[in-house]
Amino acid sequence: AQKVTQAQTEISVVEKEDVTLDCVYETRDTTYYLFWYKQPPSGELVFLIRRNSFDEQNEISGRYSWNFQKSTSSFNFTITASQVVDSAVYFCALSEDNTNAGKSTFGDGTTLTVKP
Amino acid sequence: ETGVTQTPRHLVMGMTNKKSLKCEQHLGHNAMYWYKQSAKKPLELMFVYNFKEQTENNSVPSRFSPECPNSSHLFLHLHTLQPEDSALYLCASSQDLLGLETQYFGPGTRLLVL
Numbered sequence: 001a002q003k004v005t006q007a008q009t010e011i012s013v014v015e016k017e018d019v020t021l022d023c024v025y026e027t028r029d030t031t032y033y034l035f036w037y038k039q040p041p042s043g044e045l046v047f048l049i050r051r052n053s054f055d056e057q058n059e060i061s062g063r064y065s066w067n068f069q070k071s072t073s074s075f076n077f078t079i080t081a082s083q084v085v086d087s088a089v090y091f092c093a094l095s096e097d098n099t100n101a102g103k104s105t106f107g108d109g110t111t112l113t114v115k116p
Numbered sequence: 117e118t119g120v121t122q123t124p125r126h127l128v129m130g131m132t133n134k135k136s137l138k139c140e141q142h143l144g145h146n147a148m149y150w151y152k153q154s155a156k157k158p159l160e161l162m163f164v165y166n167f168k169e170q171t172e173n174n175s176v177p178s179r180f181s182p183e184c185p186n187s188s189h190l191f192l193h194l195h196t197l198q199p200e201d202s203a204l205y206l207c208a209s210s211q212d213l214l215g216l217e218t219q220y221f222g223p224g225t226r227l228l229v230l
Contacts, residue, residue: 043223
């Protein structure tokens with residue numbers, strides 16, 4: 001069985017602060033895929049990143065960075081110099097079979113509020 | 117119009133009503149999905165259609181009835197719902213069934229069942 005835990009329900013920061021969103025996962029598979037999605041107030045889920053289990057390289061994309069650590073089963077997401085437009089709900093997800101949408105599990109989400 | 121659109125954006129219905137949610141994608145995709153997003157619960161996949169054929173029904177109660185008349189349109193027919201069915205219903209589409217990251221999501225229909 002797979003499980004995704006986002007322990008932080010809500011986070012509030014002031015603009016320009018750095019913020020890290022935590023994601024801890026459980027899976028028995030050795031091959032799996034991890035994702036982060038952003039859900040702005042408009043509602044649609046926006047894909048941010050996919051990471052394969054066999055690639056532990058951290059990734060940076062502009063102000064976004066992701067820290068994947070298999071030893072702690074974590075896939076944390078950091079926003080550097082946060083902006084008001086970063087305010088959204090962020091979801092972490094795990095897929096053991098990326099050819100089958102039904103095999104994906106989402107976390108409960110973390111609501112990030114960035115205040116000016 | 118581009119992307120994935122959903123109508124209505126908001127819906128309030130009584131438990132005895134019958135209503136339908138509509139999803140339309142303008143991306144030329146072959147697969148379409150219904151998800152349910154309840155407050156304080158993870159996103160749940162409900163149904164998957166590929167080339168108009170249902171390929172996944174994630175143990176969804178029969179009061180939710182999907183319909184996919186063609187690859188561009190997906191409906192979710194609702195009848196005799198319960199208050200716990202109140203949620204955001206998201207539609208998504210993808211070119212094929214490969215990769216969660218290939219799914220494009222619509223803005224959702226926020227449903228309130230009284």
